[in-house]
Amino acid sequence: xxxxxxxxxxxxxxxxxxxxxxxxxxxxxxxxxxxxxxxxxxxxxxxxxxxxxxxxxxxxxxxxxxxxxxxxxxxxxxxxxxxxxxxxxxxxxxxxxxxxxxxxxxxxxxxxxxxxxxxxxxxxxxxxxxxxxxxxxxxxxxxxxxxxxxxxxxxxxxxxxxxxxxxxxxxxxxxxxxxxxxxxxxxxxxxxxxxxxxxxxxxxxxxxxxxxxxxxxxxxxxxxxxxxxxxxxxxxxxxxxxxxxxxxxxxxxxxxxxxxxxxxxxxxxxxxxxxxxxxxxxxxxxxxxxxxxxxxxxxxxxxxxxxxxxxxxxxxxxxxxxxxxxxxxxxxxxxxxxxxxxxxxxxxxxxxxxxxxxxxxxxxxxxxxxxxxxxxxxxxxxx
Numbered sequence: 046x047x048x049x050x051x052x053x054x055x056x057x058x059x060x061x062x063x064x065x066x067x068x069x070x071x072x073x074x075x076x077x078x079x080x081x082x083x084x085x086x087x088x089x090x091x092x093x094x095x096x097x098x099x100x101x102x103x104x105x106x107x108x109x110x111x112x113x114x115x116x117x118x119x120x121x122x123x124x125x126x127x128x129x130x131x132x133x134x135x136x137x138x139x140x141x142x143x144x145x146x147x148x149x150x151x152x153x154x155x156x157x158x159x160x161x162x163x164x165x166x167x168x169x170x171x172x173x174x175x176x177x178x179x180x181x182x183x184x185x186x187x188x189x190x191x192x193x194x195x196x197x198x199x200x201x202x203x204x205x206x207x208x209x210x211x212x213x214x215x216x217x218x219x220x221x222x223x224x225x226x227x228x229x230x231x232x233x234x235x236x237x238x239x240x241x242x243x244x245x246x247x248x249x250x251x252x253x254x255x256x257x258x259x260x261x262x263x264x265x266x267x268x269x270x271x272x273x274x275x276x277x278x279x280x281x282x283x284x285x286x287x288x289x290x291x292x293x294x295x296x297x298x299x300x301x302x303x304x305x306x307x308x309x310x311x312x313x314x315x316x317x318x319x320x321x322x323x324x325x326x327x328x329x330x331x332x333x334x335x336x337x338x339x340x341x342x343x344x345x346x347x348x349x350x351x352x353x354x355x356x357x358x359x360x361x362x363x364x365x366x367x368x369x370x371x372x373x374x375x376x377x378x379x380x381x382x383x384x385x386x387x388x389x390x391x392x393x394x395x396x397x398x399x400x401x402x403x404x405x406x407x408x409x410x411x412x413x414x415x416x417x418x419x420x421x422x423x424x425x426x427x428x
Contacts, residue, residue, distance in 0.1 A: 060175060060176055060177070060178065060251075060252060061174065061175075061178060061179070061251065061252045061253050061257060062178060062257060063178055064177070064178045065129070065130075065131050065177070065178060066129075066130050066131065066178050066179075066180040067130065067131040067132065067133055067173075067177050067178060067179045067180060067181075068124045068126055068130055068131070068132050068133075068179075068180065068181045068182075068183060068399065068403060069124065069132075069133045069134075069135060069170060069173065069174070069179050069181070069182050069183070070122065070123065070124035070132075070133070070134050070135065070136050070182075070183045070184075070185075071135045071136055071154055071166045071167075071170060071182060071183070071184050071186075071244065072136045072140060072154065072166075072184045072185040072186040073136060073137070073138065073139065073140045073141075073185055073186055073187075073188055073189055074117065074136075074137075074138035074139060074140075074188075074189075074382070074386055075185045075188060075263075075265055075266075075386065075387065076122070076123060076124075076136045076183065076184070076185035076263065077116055077117055077118050077119070077122060077134060077136035077137055077138050077140075078102070078117060078118055078119030078120070078121055078122030078123070078134065078136075078392055079117045079119070079138040079382060079383055079386040079387075080117075080119075080366075080367040080383040080384075080386035080387060080388045080389075080391075080392075081097065081101060081102075081117075081119025081120065081121035081122060081387075081388065081389055081392045082095065082096065082097045082098070082101035082102070082119060082121075082378075082383075082388075082389065083095065083096065083367055083379075083383070083388045083389055084096040084354035084359065084360075084363065084388060084389035084390055085345070085346060085354060085359060085363025085364055085365075085388065085390070086289065086345050086346070086363070086364055086367065086368050086388075087345050087346040087347055088287065088345060088347070089346070089347050091377065091378055091379075092353075093346040093351070093352055093353050093354060094346065094354055094363070094388075094389075095354075095378075096121070096354050096389040097119065097120055097121060097389065099378070100120075101119050101120055101121075102116075102117045102118060102119050104116075104118045104134065113137060113149075113150055113152070114149055114150075115138060115139065115149045115380075115382065116136070116137035116138055116139075116140075116151075117137075117138040117380070117382065117383075118134040118136065118137070119392065121389050121392040121393055121396075122134050122136075122392055122396075123183070123392055123393075123395040123396040123399050124183060124396070124399065125396065126396060126399055126400040126403060127400075128400070128404075130180075130403065131177070133173055133177075135152075135166045135169045135170060135173075136166070136185070137151055137152050137166070138382055139151045139189060139194075139382065140152060140153055140154075140166070140186070140189060141153050141186075141189045141190050141236075142154055142155075142186055142187070142190055142236040142237060142239065142240040143155050143157075143165075143236070144157035144163075144165045146159075146163070150163050152164060152165050152166045152169070153165055153166065153240070154166045154167050154184070154186055154240035154243050154244060155167050155168075155240070155243055156168045156171075156243065156246075156247075167240075167243040167244060167246065167247040168247070170182065170244065170247045170248070170251075171247035171248075171250050171251050172251075174247065174248055174251035174252075174253065175250075175251040175252065179248070179251075179253070179258055180257075180258055180259070180403070181258060181259050181260075181261055181402075181403055182244055182248070182258065182259075182260050182261070183260075183261040183263065183327070183399055184240070184241070184244065184260065184261070184262055184263070185263050185265070186237055186240050186312075187233060187236075187237045187308060187311060187312050187315070188265055188308060190233045190236055190237070191224045191225075191229075191233060191304075191307075191308050191311075192224050193308075194382075195220070196215070196221050196224065196304065197369065197384065197385055199215045199218055199220060199221055200215035200221075200291070200292050200293075200296050200300070201285065201291040201292070201369055201371070202215075203215045203218070203293070203296070204279075204284070204285060204291040204292055204293055204296070205282065205285060205291055209279055209280040209281075212279075212293045212295070214293055214295050214296050214299075215292075215293075215296050216295065216296050216299035216300075216303070225303065225304065225307050230307060230311055233311055234311045234314050234315050234318060235315075235318070237311065237312060237315035237319075238315040238316075238318035238319040239319075240315075241260065241262070241315060241316065241319035241321055241324065242319050242320070242321070244260060245260070245319075245321055255321070255322050255323045256323065258323065259323050259324070259325055259406075260321055260323055260324040260325070261324075261325050261326075261327050261399070261402055261403075261408065262312065262313075262316055262324055262325070262326055262327065263326075263327040263328075263329050263395075264309040264312055264313065264326070264327070264328055264329050264330050265305060265308055265309055265312075265329060265330065266329040266330060266331075266332045266333045266387065266391070266395075267301055267305055267330055267331065267333065267334065267337060268333070268337055268338055268366040268385045268386070268387070269290055269292060269297055269300060269301070269337055269338050269339065269366070269385070270297065270301075270334075270337050270338075270339070270340045270341075271294075271297055271298045271301050271302075272292075272293070272294025272295065272297045272298050273294070274337075274340055274341055275288075275290060275292075275294070275297060275339045275340070275341070276288070276339055276340065276341040276344070277290070277339060279293055279294055284339070285369070285371075287345075288338070288339040288345075288368070289338065289339070289367075289368025289369045289370060289373075289384075290338050290339035290368070290369060291369060305330065309330055313326065325402070325407060325408030326408040327398060327399070327402055327408055327409065327411060327427075328408075328409065328410040328411060329395065329398075329411050331410070331412060332394065332395065332398070332411040332412060332413070332425070333365045333366065333387065333391055333394070333413075334412075334413070335413060336361075336363075336364060336365040336366070336390070336391075336413070337364065337365070337366050338364050338366035338367070338368065338369075338385065339364070340364070343361075343362055343363055343364050343365075344362065344363065344364075345363070345364075346359075346363060349362040349363065351363070354389070357417065357418075358417075360390055360416075360417065360418055360423055361416045361417065363390070364388070364390075365387060365388055365390040365391040365394065365423075366385060366386065366387060366388060366391060367383045367384060367385065367386050367387075367388045368384065369384040369385050370383070370384050390423055393421070393422040393423060394411075394413070394422065394423040394425050395411065395425075396422060397411075397419075397422045397423065397424075397425040398411035398425050398427050401425075401426075401427040402427060405427065407427075409427040409428055410427070410428045411425055411426075411427055411428075412425065412426055412428060413425060413426075414426035
C-alpha cells in the first residue's frame with residue numbers, strides 16, 4: 046500500500062517539467078475533502094443533501110474503498126481543478142504535522158516509512174513527483190496540532206451540560222486554554238514550518254528546483270458565525286439538537302476572534318519561518334461568510350423550503366459547513382469526524398479559488414462573488 050490518493054485520468058509523464066501538470070494536495074481534513082459527500086443539511090432525511098453517495102471517500106483505483114481508512118479523501122476535494130491539470134489528493138483527515146499510528150493510521154507531512162507500506166505524506170509526494178510533473182502543492186496543516194477536534198467537543202459538551210442562566214464556557218477551560226499559550230503557539234509554528242520544509246525537501250529529492258513548482262498554503266475558514274449571527278437562540282437545546290451548532294454565543298465569538306485568528310496567524314508566520322521562496326498564501330478565513338453553519342442567512346433544507354441539493358437555489362440557501370454531530374450519527378451514513386467541516390459546496394468553492402490561484406500564478410483572498418453556480422461550482426473570486 047502506497048497511500049496514494051485518487052489520481053486524475055491523464056497518463057503518467059516522464060517527471061519534473063514534462064507531461065501533464067499536476068496539483069497535489071497534502072495536509073488534514075480541511076483539504077482532504079472531509080464532509081464532501083453532503084451539500085447542506087436536513088434533519089428529516091439524508092437524501093436532500095447526499096450529493097456524492099456511498100462512494101464519496103473511496104479513492105482506490107476502482108473507486109470502491111479508501112486506500113487509508115478514515116482519511117476521507119472525497120471526490121469533491123479542492124485539488125481536482127480540471128482543465129487538463131491532473132489532481133492527486135494525499136491529505137488525510139485527522140493528520141497532524143507528524144505521522145501518528147493509533148486506531149487509524151494518520152500520515153503527517155514527513156518521511157515516515159514503516160517498511161510495510163505506511164508512508165508519510167512528504168514521502169508519498171516525493172515518490173509521485175519523481176515520475177509526474179507537479180506544478181503546485183497545496184497544503185492545509187496545523188489545526189490538529191492545536192487539538193481542533195477536542196476543542197469543538199469541549200465547547201459542545203459545555204453547552205449541553207450547563208443552563209443558559211449559568212453557562213459554562215469552553216473558552217476559559219484549562220484543557221482549551223492550554224492550546225493557545227505563547228509556548229504552545231511557538232511550538233506549533235515550528236512544527237508547521239518543518240512540515241513546509243519537508244514538502245520542499247520532497248520536491249528537491251524528486252528533482253525539482255524551487256522555481257519549478259509553488260507551495261500554496263491555505264488558512265482555515267471560519268465554520269461558525271459569531272453568536273449574533275446564529276439563527277437559533279442559546280436557551281434550550283435546539284441550537285444543537287436542530288442546528289448542530291451547540292456553542293454558547295460567547296464561545297462562538299471566542300472561536301472566531303481568538304482561536305481561529307491564532308491558528309491562522311500561526312500558519313502565516315510558519316511560512317516566513319520555513320524560508321520557502323516559492324510559497325504563496327490562500328486566505329480562506331472569510332471564504333464561507335454568509336454560508337456558515339447555523340448562520341442566519343442560510344438554513345436546513347426543510348427550513349428554506351427546498352427538497353434537494355440539485356435545485357438551483359440550494360447552493361445559496363443551504364449551509365456550506367456540516368453540522369456538529371454526536372450520537373446522532375448512529376444508524377446513519379454520517380461520521381462524527383465530518384462535523385464542522387466544509388461540505389460539498391464548501392469543497393467546490395475552495396476548488397474554484399485553488400484553480401484561480403493556479404491559473405493566475407498567485408495567492409490571494411478567496412470570497413463569495415455571486416449567487417448560483419458557475420460550471421457546477423459556487424461563484425468565488427480570488428482577490
